[in-house]
Amino acid sequence: MRLRIFNCSPKGRKSNSRLISGAFARGFCELPGNEAEEFFVAREKDMEKGLASFGEDGINLVVFPVYVDAMPGLAKEFIERAALFRGRLSGTRLLFLVHTGFPEETHTRPMEKYLNKLAVRLGARLDGVIRLGGGKGIKVSDSPQKNKALDELTRLGQSYAVDGKLDARILERLAGPSRIPRLVALVMFPIVNYFGFGREMRKNGAWERRFDRPL
Numbered sequence: 337m338r339l340r341i342f343n344c345s346p347k348g349r350k351s352n353s354r355l356i357s358g359a360f361a362r363g364f365c366e367l368p369g370n371e372a373e374e375f376f377v378a379r380e381k382d383m384e385k386g387l388a389s390f391g392e393d394g395i396n397l398v399v400f401p402v403y404v405d406a407m408p409g410l411a412k413e414f415i416e417r418a419a420l421f422r423g424r425l426s427g428t429r430l431l432f433l434v435h436t437g438f439p440e441e442t443h444t445r446p447m448e449k450y451l452n453k454l455a456v457r458l459g460a461r462l463d464g465v466i467r468l469g470g471g472k473g474i475k476v477s478d479s480p481q482k483n484k485a486l487d488e489l490t491r492l493g494q495s496y497a498v499d500g501k502l503d504a505r506i507l508e509r510l511a512g513p514s515r516i517p518r519l520v521a522l523v524m525f526p527i528v529n530y531f532g533f534g535r536e537m538r539k540n541g542a543w544e545r546r547f548d549r550p551l
């Protein structure tokens with residue numbers, strides 16, 4: 337079985353989407369006869385090549401991050417161009433993988449609803465929507481927590497290769513908690529703000545203007 341990965345992150349090869357979908361593909365390809373190829377649709381050449389194969393038999397895995405509570409414009413463009421295959425996808429199975437920087441599953445919940453609708457509109461068989469919370473640190477961190485998520489994705493790919501189903505328990509763990517406990521948030525948010533967003537602001541000379549807001 338062929339797994340085609342459509343990487344819809346504007347960061348392309350340097351994206352977390354690549355690492356995240358790669359972990360799933362690793363597990364999937366452990367089954368003899370399975371193979372995977374990835375299209376970085378941020379490159380127009382890849383976009384066209386990928387779209388040319390979108391309607392072929394096999395599995396299409398569309399992966400993208402959440403940017404500003406929505407899908408990146410590139411993912412939207414890809415979906416709109418893939419919509420030309422509407423009604424001609426009977427041999428194609430569809431998977432979506434959507435991930436966020438924030439850990440709570442609430443950030444991907446509306447997207448999951450939309451992607452379920454989208455599959456119906458495309459007339460494609462949807463095998464499921466994989467949601468991953470807290471994916472931002474995956475590239476920079478080798479903390480056991482982040483590796484655990486990648487390991488879980490590999491296990492998900494392994495079991496999906498065998499029976500074509502996404503393990504519900506793994507999906508739930510990957511999606512993340514609905515809420516971060518209040519006490520943890522009180523300690524964690526100031527640290528994340530100072531060292532995460534704060535570092536970016538200082539690097540870009542925006543620290544002094546951090547409380548700016550629209551008029």
Ligand SMILES: Cc1cc2nc3c(=O)[nH]c(=O)nc-3n(C[C@H](O)[C@H](O)[C@H](O)COP(=O)(O)O)c2cc1C
Pocket residue numbers: 345346347350351352353354400401402403404405406435436437438439443471472473
């Ligand atoms: C412009 C921008 C906006 C983002 N907005 C959100 C957001 O609304 N919610 C969230 O959880 N993460 C947000 N993130 C974090 C990304 O989802 C996260 O870093 C992700 O791993 C990036 O994936 P990529 O490297 O495949 O593009 C944002 C990142 C960027 C660069």
